[in-house]
Amino acid sequence: MGWGQFIQYVVYGVALGSLYSLIAIGYTIIYGIVGLINMAHGDFFMVAAYVAMWGILVWKLPMPASYALGAALAIALGVTAERIVYRPLRGAKISAFIGAIAVSSILQNTFVVFFSPRSKPFPHPAFLDRVLQFGEVALPVSMLFIIAASVLLFLILTYIVTKTKTGRAMRALSKDLEAAQLVGVNPDRVISFAFVLSTAFAAAGAFLWCSKVPYVDPFTGMMPGLKAFIAAVLGGIGSIPGALLGGFLLGLGEVMIVAALPMLTPFRDIFAYLILILFLLIRPGGLFNVTVREEKV
Amino acid sequence: MSLLEVSDLAMRFGGLLAVSGFNLRLNKGELVGIIGPNGSGKTTLFNMITGFYRPTEGKIVLNGKDITGLRPDQITALGVARIFQNSRLFRDLTVLDNVLIGHHFRMRSSPVEAVFRLPRYVGEERQACDEASRLLEGLGLASFEREIARSLPYGLQRKLEVARALATKPSLLLLDEPATGMSIEETTELMDFVLRLRGDYELTILLIEHHMRVVMGICERMTVLNYGKTIAQGTPEEIQNNPEVIKAYLGAE
Amino acid sequence: MKREWNVGLVLSALSAAVVLLLAWWAQGRLGGYLVRLVHMWGIYVIFVVSFNLIYGYTGQFSLAHAGLTAIGAYTVALLTLSPGAKQAMFLLVPPTWPISVVQWPFFPALVLSGLLAAVVGFGVGAPALRLRGDYLLIVTLGFSEIIRLLLAALPTVSNGALGLVGIPTYTNLVWVWACAMAAIFVTKRLVDSSYGRALKCIREDEIAAEAMGVRLYYHKLMAFTISAFFTGIGGALLANLLRTVDPRTFAPSLSYVVITMAVLGGVDSLTGAVLAAGIYTVMSEILRVVESPITLLGIHVRGFPGLRTLAFAVMLLLLIRFYRKGLMGGREFSWHSASVKLRGLTTAMKGKGGEE
Numbered sequence: 069m070g071w072g073q074f075i076q077y078v079v080y081g082v083a084l085g086s087l088y089s090l091i092a093i094g095y096t097i098i099y100g101i102v103g104l105i106n107m108a109h110g111d112f113f114m115v116a117a118y119v120a121m122w123g124i125l126v127w128k129l130p131m132p133a134s135y136a137l138g139a140a141l142a143i144a145l146g147v148t149a150e151r152i153v154y155r156p157l158r159g160a161k162i163s164a165f166i167g168a169i170a171v172s173s174i175l176q177n178t179f180v181v182f183f184s185p186r187s188k189p190f191p192h193p194a195f196l197d198r199v200l201q202f203g204e205v206a207l208p209v210s211m212l213f214i215i216a217a218s219v220l221l222f223l224i225l226t227y228i229v230t231k232t233k234t235g236r237a238m239r240a241l242s243k244d245l246e247a248a249q250l251v252g253v254n255p256d257r258v259i260s261f262a263f264v265l266s267t268a269f270a271a272a273g274a275f276l277w278c279s280k281v282p283y284v285d286p287f288t289g290m291m292p293g294l295k296a297f298i299a300a301v302l303g304g305i306g307s308i309p310g311a312l313l314g315g316f317l318l319g320l321g322e323v324m325i326v327a328a329l330p331m332l333t334p335f336r337d338i339f340a341y342l343i344l345i346l347f348l349l350i351r352p353g354g355l356f357n358v359t360v361r362e363e364k365v
Numbered sequence: 366m367s368l369l370e371v372s373d374l375a376m377r378f379g380g381l382l383a384v385s386g387f388n389l390r391l392n393k394g395e396l397v398g399i400i401g402p403n404g405s406g407k408t409t410l411f412n413m414i415t416g417f418y419r420p421t422e423g424k425i426v427l428n429g430k431d432i433t434g435l436r437p438d439q440i441t442a443l444g445v446a447r448i449f450q451n452s453r454l455f456r457d458l459t460v461l462d463n464v465l466i467g468h469h470f471r472m473r474s475s476p477v478e479a480v481f482r483l484p485r486y487v488g489e490e491r492q493a494c495d496e497a498s499r500l501l502e503g504l505g506l507a508s509f510e511r512e513i514a515r516s517l518p519y520g521l522q523r524k525l526e527v528a529r530a531l532a533t534k535p536s537l538l539l540l541d542e543p544a545t546g547m548s549i550e551e552t553t554e555l556m557d558f559v560l561r562l563r564g565d566y567e568l569t570i571l572l573i574e575h576h577m578r579v580v581m582g583i584c585e586r587m588t589v590l591n592y593g594k595t596i597a598q599g600t601p602e603e604i605q606n607n608p609e610v611i612k613a614y615l616g617a618e
Numbered sequence: 619m620k621r622e623w624n625v626g627l628v629l630s631a632l633s634a635a636v637v638l639l640l641a642w643w644a645q646g647r648l649g650g651y652l653v654r655l656v657h658m659w660g661i662y663v664i665f666v667v668s669f670n671l672i673y674g675y676t677g678q679f680s681l682a683h684a685g686l687t688a689i690g691a692y693t694v695a696l697l698t699l700s701p702g703a704k705q706a707m708f709l710l711v712p713p714t715w716p717i718s719v720v721q722w723p724f725f726p727a728l729v730l731s732g733l734l735a736a737v738v739g740f741g742v743g744a745p746a747l748r749l750r751g752d753y754l755l756i757v758t759l760g761f762s763e764i765i766r767l768l769l770a771a772l773p774t775v776s777n778g779a780l781g782l783v784g785i786p787t788y789t790n791l792v793w794v795w796a797c798a799m800a801a802i803f804v805t806k807r808l809v810d811s812s813y814g815r816a817l818k819c820i821r822e823d824e825i826a827a828e829a830m831g832v833r834l835y836y837h838k839l840m841a842f843t844i845s846a847f848f849t850g851i852g853g854a855l856l857a858n859l860l861r862t863v864d865p866r867t868f869a870p871s872l873s874y875v876v877i878t879m880a881v882l883g884g885v886d887s888l889t890g891a892v893l894a895a896g897i898y899t900v901m902s903e904i905l906r907v908v909e910s911p912i913t914l915l916g917i918h919v920r921g922f923p924g925l926r927t928l929a930f931a932v933m934l935l936l937l938i939r940f941y942r943k944g945l946m947g948g949r950e951f952s953w954h955s956a957s958v959k960l961r962g963l964t965t966a967m968k969g970k971g972g973e974e
Contacts, residue, residue: 162679166938173931180924334771341760365417441831453826470831479811
């Protein structure tokens with residue numbers, strides 16, 4: 069493998085990693101605060117992309133408007149799901165998880181039934197199709213755009229989480245639910261905000277993902293969702309830096325392993341799951357060693 | 366040989382030293398108390414003795430056997446029973462089931478024998494039921510056998526917890542703040558009850574309590590903890606007059 | 619008390635015989651469509667009962683069901699297909715030894731399906747059950763997916779994504795319902811024993827259970843392995859009914875279907891499991907009608923594929939929000955309670971007759 073190819077792979081890996089990280093952040097924020105594994109997260113991702121696609125292709129709206137519409141609808145659904153499903157089930161972890169399964173299935177199948185199970189093309193801005201040439205290295209603009217956009221979004225997230233009142237309240241809640249309430253944090257409002265943030269990042273991830281893989285169908289969100297979830301666990305579920313690190317490692321690892329050993333491609337997903345299981349067994353707190361909440365004796 | 370010997374026990378949680386340098390020797394039949402303000406490490410101590418925490422330092426020896434770091438179920442099988450501070454009854458099971466579970470670890474029959482109700486299983490189960498019934502009778506709960514645990518009034522629930530613990534046939538019983546929320550009359554009843562238990566079931570009792578009256582009333586010896594450290598050990602009279610103790614604990618009462 | 623117990627046992631044995639007789643009669647007399655429905659019902663019963671054992675009674679939420687079903691299904695398929703059929707079917711690469719030469723009669727194949735699923739279940743449970751609730755869920759899902767992905771990625775063993783077709787049918791209603799009743803029998807007997815008590819205590823409060831001398835890990839693993847055994851049997855019967863298997867059948871959605879049925883019936887009730895499996899089977903068929911296009915009064919109504927899944931997802935949501943205990947939550951049919959109710963009814967009726 070020449071230098072040029074290597075750099076290309078690295079860029080692909082970093083881009084894929086950014087995407088996983090964006091989605092993983094959504095999982096980790098929710099889990100950190102309410103201890104819920106939001107199985108429907110990948111489907112909010114799908115809704116954003118699907119609606120955006122619909123807006124552009126069917127309602128002939130301009131791209132930015134369609135994207136905004138897609139994101140808005142996904143966020144609205146996320147907040148609604150929190151309100152009517154997750155909030156009432158807040159104490160009962162497994163029931164909340166079952167609720168998440170139901171929400172996920174409802175989202176997927178509503179789109180199957182009322183739209184179509186077949187995949188539709190996802191339109192993206194034309195400039196993303198260009199390829200920049202640096203000597204023998206050919207880098208698609210889409211990859212670079214993904215990386216740049218992700219970095220920007222991470223910076224925005226860092227700002228929100230460290231500088232804004234609600235962001236800090238989120239972190240307080242995830243550290244200690246009871247103590248945070250004692251100092252006046254309103255859990256319902258902050259959790260709703262957390263869902264807004266989480267779904268917004270899923271939507272952003274969706275748009276960037278679909279610029280790389282330009283098709284949408286009701287099940288688009290499943291695989292990226294699952295992978296991103298693995299990434300979140302890898303980094304330490306509940307930890308935002310963990311989601312970032314986990315996402316990058318997973319994305320980079322996936323690309324580099326397949327690049328180095330192409331015969332292992334069919335086993336790529338199996339590796340992801342194996343890493344997940346190994347981590348959970350040996351180091352459930354993930355790379356950032358998030359403290360696992362124990363029941364008090 | 367003493368029943369329980371704890372040497373230099375310590376528990377560290379990250380930066381927090383919850384218990385340090387704890388020593389205790391319990392002889393058979395004794396009734397010993399551990400007192401101290403909230404957060405002084407009493408429950409942590411119990412958790413270490415019963416296997417829920419692994420001590421970071423020190424040793425616990427029961428009947429000559431080192432039980433440091435063993436699992437809770439293993440320690441129970443060796444004769445240590447515990448009554449939790451917060452009720453941990455199996456609320457959706459019957460009174461009888463709550464007690465019968467204490468006999469389960471002694472069952473020699475395999476699950477296969479249980480499924481096919483082979484003779485050895487049937488015999489063991491019947492014996493367990495008989496023993497459980499007798500235990501409940503001894504504690505005045507016989508007429509409630511078939512009731513669901515959560516439907517019992519609070520006082521009887523506490524008695525059920527005692528029955529449950531006794532079902533494991535312990536030689537050492539750990540009581541975690543049994544007088545919580547009790548009135549003066551109730552604490553007097555409790556004190557009689559604990560003394561009777563010791564006699565009727567041949568127990569050695571280690572008691573954590575906040576309630577001065579109870580501890581002074583029935584404990585032969587006690588240890589006073591403050592911030593995880595032992596600040597005094599001795600008889601009730603000695604402790605009452607110990608200036609350290611008065612400063613740290615009794616003054617606050 | 620002992621006399622009641624004996625009467626109950628006799629009644630149960632008689633009912634079991636009646637069920638089998640009915641099954642035998644139905645197999646011959648009822649139309650193929652209905653037979654298939656009742657057949658599917660029986661298989662679902664096995665799945666739900668085995669799930670209830672590990673979740674409803676022991677409190678361990680596992681998503682390994684789909685993967686374990688796959689083990690059972692593929693085992694029986696690979697064992698009962700003839701070597702010739704396998705050679706012809708494996709289009710990408712030829713099957714490896716011993717799969718290429720082996721052919722077993724059905725019953726040993728069935729038993730091996732269950733045993734292999736139990737072994738795999740043990741292998742999954744041994745590491746997974748050391749973990750708390752959330753992590754157990756994730757790890758079992760991971761294992762289930764790994765099994766499915768391996769089946770897709772190892773064409774010499776499983777014919778990869780193409781799957782297996784033309785699986786010979788040996789089972790009929792009698793087989794299926796005999797297995798279902800065996801699953802119910804073993805589970806009920808276990809749950810009503812001292813071991814069952816231990817499982818329920820683990821579900822209620824692990825800390826208290828441990829303090830009472832219950833070995834958590836041993837009991838969880840035992841329940842998990844027994845559950846896996848029956849899941850494998852169910853998978854084998856499923857393969858025999860559908861006659862084709864491929865990895866997609868065993869995606870996590872299969873686990874979710876089982877969970878839906880379990881919640882509907884009440885996760886800690888075997889009676890509920892039987893009822894819910896039946897209701898699900900019937901509803902599934904009724905909704906199937908809506909999925910294909912029909913012509914009503916001259917108007918062509920398009921089909922709504924995926925409506926079934928959507929309907930069940932909505933049902934699951936409603937159940938988990940408003941009716942978590944399910945139809946028979948915590949309650950179980952017993953001859954004793956049935957006779958009490960019957961006596962109550964007849965007394966009420968006699969009372970009414972007396973007034974007139």
